[in-house]
Amino acid sequence: EDQVTQSPEALRLQEGESSSLNCSYTVSGLRGLFWYRQDPGKGPEFLFTLYSAGEEKEKERLKATLTKKESFLHITAPKPEDSATYLCAVQGSTSGTYKYIFGTGTRLKVLA
């Protein structure tokens, strides 16, 4: 069964304190691994898509990397406005053609 596990569940950082969020996955035939940001009461906001091991994507203070078993979302010198829940999702060829399987997310709080 395809699975996504995110850690830690919650993370508190001081402004400027860099860290990484982890997404471990088990999926047959990875079609894509997706990172989203979700603010309270809002819909997930697309950040990155990764397709194959070794791939990296960057956007402002965020950098996503992918291996065969996990993905990391690195946050460099975070600011309070980076506070949100970060969701990881995978799309595999056996769990369904188009559906995403989401992890439970990491709640990030950045303190000023």
Next chain:
Amino acid sequence: EPEVTQTPSHQVTQMGQEVILRCVPISNHLYFYWYRQILGQKVEFLVSFYNNEISEKSEIFDDQFSVERPDGSNFTLKIRSTKLEDSAMYFCASSEQGQGAAQYFGPGTRLLVL
């Protein structure tokens, strides 16, 4: 920047009543989805829709649920007889392509069944 819109933002209904949740996907997207998120839990897939038919659905999407694209812009989710456990945030999403494509989510409809 194009975005997915959803109406209403909040809906309160009595158990057993029918509700229709509405979505306007991004205009050039061809694939449409509904997901739900029960408070404090993960986002769960309900159904995907392409070329005017359901392409896949989860075990959650039983006979009480239906989807429709009544015109060229709207995409709806109908729950025929709501249950207490249907209370959740419902998200519509759309994508340009199917497999391997980024899905863009709307702001959600918060459904409360009393």
